[in-house]
Structures are given as C-alpha cells and as structure tokens.
Amino acid sequence: MSIATRRKALGFTQESFAFAVGVDRRTVGRWEGGKSKPQPPQRPKVAEVLQMSLGELDAMLAPAEVVPQPERVASGDHHGPGDPDDMIRREFLHLMAVSGAFAVMPMDDADATEGGADNFERMNGHLWQVYQLARAKHSVYPVVQSQLVALNDALRDGRGQTGPLCFAAGDLFQLAGELAFDANRYSDAAASYSLAASASKEAGAYDLWACALIRSAYVDLSERRYQNAADSLGAARRVALRGDTSLATKHWAAAVQAEAFAWLGDFDACEEALDEAQKVSNLNGQVSNGGWLRFDGSRLAEERGARYVQLNRLDLAEAALKDALDLAPLAAGQSFRRRGAVLVDLAAIGAKRRDSEQVMQYGAEALRLARASGSGYVARRLLSLTAELGTFGRDRRIAELKAEIGTLLA
CATH class of the missing domain: 1.10.260.40 (lambda repressor-like DNA-binding domains)
Incomplete structure (x- = not known):
C-alpha cells in the first residue's frame, strides 16, 4: 500500500x-x-x-x-x-464527540487568541456552498472531516474565544449531520444535530440552536415519529423568538412543523403553520445566510403542495406543485433534491387518482434525477411513492418503475 x-x-x-x-x-x-x-x-x-x-x-x-x-x-x-466508508464514518463521530466535549468545557479566555473563530466561520460558509453544489453529497466528507480535525485542535488548545468557537462547532456539526442524513444514517445525523444544539446553546446563538432543533426534527419525520417532530419544532419556534428578528429561522421552523401536523392529519394546525411560514415574505434584507440557515420562502409553493398531498387535498396540492415547478425550473438553479421531491409528490397525486400516465410522467423523471444526483433524500421519497402504487395491479409500466426504484435503493 x-x-x-x-x-x-x-x-x-x-x-x-x-x-x-x-x-x-x-x-x-x-x-x-x-x-x-x-x-x-x-x-x-x-x-x-x-x-x-x-x-x-x-x-x-x-x-x-x-x-x-x-x-x-x-x-x-x-x-x-x-471498510473505508465505515472508517470515515467512525472517525467523523469520534471527532464530533471530542469537539463537542471541548465546546462545552470552560476555557481560560486569558490564554485565548483572537481571529481563529473568524477563519472557521468563513471556511464553514464555503463548505456549505460546496455541499449545496455537490451532486454526490458524500464527496464532501473528506474536506468536512479536515475541518473537524482543525476545529478539534483549536478547541483542545484554546486557540480562540469560547463563544465564537462554540458557534463554529454548532455550525459544522449541522453540516456533518446533513451529510449523514442524506446518506440515510439517521442515528449519526441525530447525534450530529444533538451536538450542534448543545454547542449552539453554549454559544448563546439562538438562531443556530433553533436550526439544529429543526434538523433534528427531520430525523423524527423520516422515522415517522410525527408527534415528537411537532414538539421539537414547537421548541425550535420558541427558541427562534429569542434570536435575530430579521432572520427567517422561526418561519422555517413553522414550515417544517406544518409537515408534522399534516402527517398527524391536523389540517387547521398545518394551515396555521404554513401561514406563519408565509410571513417570511414580510422580512427585509438578507433573511438567510446560505449555510446553516437557507430558508427564504422561495420553496413555500412546493412545501404547501406537499402538505396538501399528505392531507389528501389533491386539487389544492396539484396547483401548488405545478406552480413550484414553473417558478423554479432546474435550469434556473433549483436543486435536484427539491425538484425530485416535487416530482414525487405529483406522481403520488397521480397514484391517488389511479392515473398511470401522471405517475409515469413524474415518477420516471424523479427516478432519473435520483440517479444523476445520488441523493438519498430523493431515493427515500421514491420509496414512499412505491407504497402508493399497489392499486395498479399488473400494469407493466408501473411494475417496471417500482422495480427500478427498488434497484436504485439497493
């Protein structure tokens, strides 16, 4: 070797x-x-x-x-x-566990030096951009791991003031959680978000803390613990109220909480949360930072459409989802993940209506995007679609689509 x-x-x-x-x-x-x-x-x-x-x-x-x-x-x-992937995963968890311990450990500020935390914050922002642009999210692992090593060293050696370094840790742990979540490693993602929340709380960074809680709720949603998710998101909304009122944090928390309420079948609570999320349009200036906070209301049409699918309000859902496709075509920069989710929802509407043409039109395109991007998120959404396809009997095209989705997930 x-x-x-x-x-x-x-x-x-x-x-x-x-x-x-x-x-x-x-x-x-x-x-x-x-x-x-x-x-x-x-x-x-x-x-x-x-x-x-x-x-x-x-x-x-x-x-x-x-x-x-x-x-x-x-x-x-x-x-x-x-196995290299398993070793990278274990090293990731080790680095975060050690950094998390250092982040909440009292530091003698008299021995600390200025400037290090600013460098971490700039690099973290760059890594979020790389993550967003990467079609294969796992390709970002090595450079994030390098940043974790550097942050771990800084925390251990006391190179920087406690608060700013805790903020940098809360930021980076959320990105590590996103990588794990996209790879369907929910336990790793939950551990990452928990560390992120702890470090953010230690830093007194309410918006960062709320975002960690929101991301943690996505794990509950993926594992169908909808009431747990709704409760976590309620806590995130309360934490966000203590943060920067010019940021969209509380509106993002409301948008995700609407999903939990939709799964619980609570139409009124879902509508209230969606209406609260819609108030992001009343904010002025830079409402998100493009990193740990990316919600700016641009995807509310697709969010609303997805919620109506869950609630079986199909006409309302289809109108909102088609608006989402028209407002943010892939050529204009819409992510594979977002577009894939909208396509799956439109295919699901076709399945509920027993419209095989609509299922094939949107389901096949979502499958193509999942293959092109390697997105675990779109793959999971396609898996949820297969549960809707059992009513088509021996329709050959639908059977082939289900088989291809199964191959993708395997």
Missing part, C-alpha cells in the same frame, strides 16, 4: 489531504511520487489522517526489503484498513 492508495480509499483528493495534514499540495505530490517522505515531525498527523497507527505508517514508508514478508502478512491479518 502507498500513501496515494490509502488517501484515495478514504476519499481524499490531494488538495483535501494536504489541507488535513497541514502541508502544501505539491508536498503531497512529492510524497506520492517517491521524491520525498513525510518527515518524523509530520508523521503523527499523516498517520492520524490516514487512520493508521504510526507503526503502520512507518512500515508503509520503509523500503520493501526492511519489512520482512511474514511480518507484513501478519500486520494485514490483524490491522487491516477495514
């Missing part, structure tokens, strides 16, 4: 690996090209990022004749690298 092989197995590019280790990309290129090796002071960090012991790294870097063949075989038997 080589540094390049191990780096690629863990999903790092040369750039993200160099950032994690703290060296220039050209240095990594020289290591992988055999022109130089990591120096002894650099090796502990290289081993940490490659998820190896220092001994394993030294053995890998040593000339082949220095390591006898039997010893290499024994090492492979007992200390193999394991």
Whole structure:
C-alpha cells in the first residue's frame, strides 16, 4: 500500500489531504511520487489522517526489503484498513464527540487568541456552498472531516474565544449531520444535530440552536415519529423568538412543523403553520445566510403542495406543485433534491387518482434525477411513492418503475 492508495480509499483528493495534514499540495505530490517522505515531525498527523497507527505508517514508508514478508502478512491479518466508508464514518463521530466535549468545557479566555473563530466561520460558509453544489453529497466528507480535525485542535488548545468557537462547532456539526442524513444514517445525523444544539446553546446563538432543533426534527419525520417532530419544532419556534428578528429561522421552523401536523392529519394546525411560514415574505434584507440557515420562502409553493398531498387535498396540492415547478425550473438553479421531491409528490397525486400516465410522467423523471444526483433524500421519497402504487395491479409500466426504484435503493 502507498500513501496515494490509502488517501484515495478514504476519499481524499490531494488538495483535501494536504489541507488535513497541514502541508502544501505539491508536498503531497512529492510524497506520492517517491521524491520525498513525510518527515518524523509530520508523521503523527499523516498517520492520524490516514487512520493508521504510526507503526503502520512507518512500515508503509520503509523500503520493501526492511519489512520482512511474514511480518507484513501478519500486520494485514490483524490491522487491516477495514471498510473505508465505515472508517470515515467512525472517525467523523469520534471527532464530533471530542469537539463537542471541548465546546462545552470552560476555557481560560486569558490564554485565548483572537481571529481563529473568524477563519472557521468563513471556511464553514464555503463548505456549505460546496455541499449545496455537490451532486454526490458524500464527496464532501473528506474536506468536512479536515475541518473537524482543525476545529478539534483549536478547541483542545484554546486557540480562540469560547463563544465564537462554540458557534463554529454548532455550525459544522449541522453540516456533518446533513451529510449523514442524506446518506440515510439517521442515528449519526441525530447525534450530529444533538451536538450542534448543545454547542449552539453554549454559544448563546439562538438562531443556530433553533436550526439544529429543526434538523433534528427531520430525523423524527423520516422515522415517522410525527408527534415528537411537532414538539421539537414547537421548541425550535420558541427558541427562534429569542434570536435575530430579521432572520427567517422561526418561519422555517413553522414550515417544517406544518409537515408534522399534516402527517398527524391536523389540517387547521398545518394551515396555521404554513401561514406563519408565509410571513417570511414580510422580512427585509438578507433573511438567510446560505449555510446553516437557507430558508427564504422561495420553496413555500412546493412545501404547501406537499402538505396538501399528505392531507389528501389533491386539487389544492396539484396547483401548488405545478406552480413550484414553473417558478423554479432546474435550469434556473433549483436543486435536484427539491425538484425530485416535487416530482414525487405529483406522481403520488397521480397514484391517488389511479392515473398511470401522471405517475409515469413524474415518477420516471424523479427516478432519473435520483440517479444523476445520488441523493438519498430523493431515493427515500421514491420509496414512499412505491407504497402508493399497489392499486395498479399488473400494469407493466408501473411494475417496471417500482422495480427500478427498488434497484436504485439497493
């Protein structure tokens, strides 16, 4: 094995690996090209990022004749690298657990230095943009992991004031949760959002805290714990009232709470929440930051349509969803995830009406988008659609669509 092989197995590019280790990309290129090796002071960090012991790294870097063949075989038997995705996941959880502990631990501000937290906040904002633009969300893991390593070091060493670093932690933990949620790892996502809420509360950042609660409620919604979700979102709305009144946080909480109420079959409560969410249009200026808070009301038509589908108000739902497609076509920048959700809802209306043409028109396009983006969210929505397709009997096209959705999820 080589540094390049191990780096690629863990999903790092040369750039993200160099950032994690703290060296220039050209240095990594020289290591992988055999022109130089990591120096002894650099090796502990290289081993940490490659998820190896220092001994394993030294053995890998040593000339082949220095390591006898039997010893290499024994090492492979007992200390193999394991599944790269699982190792990345475990390292992610470890880093967040350690950072979360440091974030709520009192720090001696007399020993703290200024400036570090601002750098983390800027980098976090950049990572949210990368996440939004990435078609395959899991591709963002390595660089987020690098940021977690750096944040962990800063928290441990006291490089920055406690409050701002806690804010940066609450922000980054939410992004880590989004990555886990999109990959259908609900337990990991819930743990991430819980840490985010704790760090945000410690920082006194009410809007950030409320957003962590909102994201946590999405886990409950995905696992059909609708009353739990409604309660969490009510708490998020109350926390958001103590935040920045110019931001859309409380309106986002209301929009998501409308979904919980719709699943509970409470039309009046759902309408109240939707109307509260609609008040985002009364805000002036920058109502979202494009990172941990992205709600700006632009998707309220599709949200309202989806809620009406849940409540079986099909005419109201179809009108709202078609408006959503017209207002934000994919060519104009609508995300695969958002458009996929609208298409699934329109297909679901067709299923409820036993209109196979409508099911195929919108369901097939949603399937295509799910394949193109690798979005776990759209895949989950398609799975929910298959439950609506049992009434079509032996319709060959519907059966093929269900089979293709099953293949996608597998």
